[in-house]
Amino acid sequence: MLDILDEAEKLGVKRVEACHNFVSIHMARGLKVFYPSLIKCIGTSGPSLHTRLVKEIRTAVKEVGGVTILALEKMPLVKSVVYETLRMDPPVPFQTVKARKNIIISNHDASFLINKDDQVIFGYQTLAMKDCHVFKNAEKFNPDRFVGDGEKLLKYVY
Known part of the structure; x- marks a missing residue:
């Protein structure tokens, strides 16, 4: 992000204006993905x-x-x-990252060792957010x- 702001300044765009534009563009992209889901949940x-x-x-x-x-x-x-x-x-259901250090990831049933630079960690957000150990009636939309x-x-x- 800082590189983008530095480059904008070199081109004559004020840093604060470049930051505003950057945030606005990314916010608009995020809303384009999220807004239909929000309308569907409220509408139904x-x-x-x-x-x-x-x-x-x-x-x-x-x-x-x-x-x-x-x-x-x-x-x-x-x-x-x-x-x-x-x-x-x-809106971002999948994430991947390579472990930068040895870490232990735990869930309700077990723990897993991920070695540094050894494996790619894949996260499926949709599954994590519907964990029935955390959320009662996890598959059902509950506005409250x-x-x-x-x-x-x-x-x-x-």
């Missing part, structure tokens, strides 16, 4: 969720006087729906999963 959840979301959004926006970060902080259901959508349908005490589960959403 029915009018009860729609009504609750509308009420929460309108109340928060009215309370703070606009669509702001502060307003978003007052929308626990909206945040929960977004995280639950990310859990159900992660991360509301209240459910916020403790956010540490398992990658």
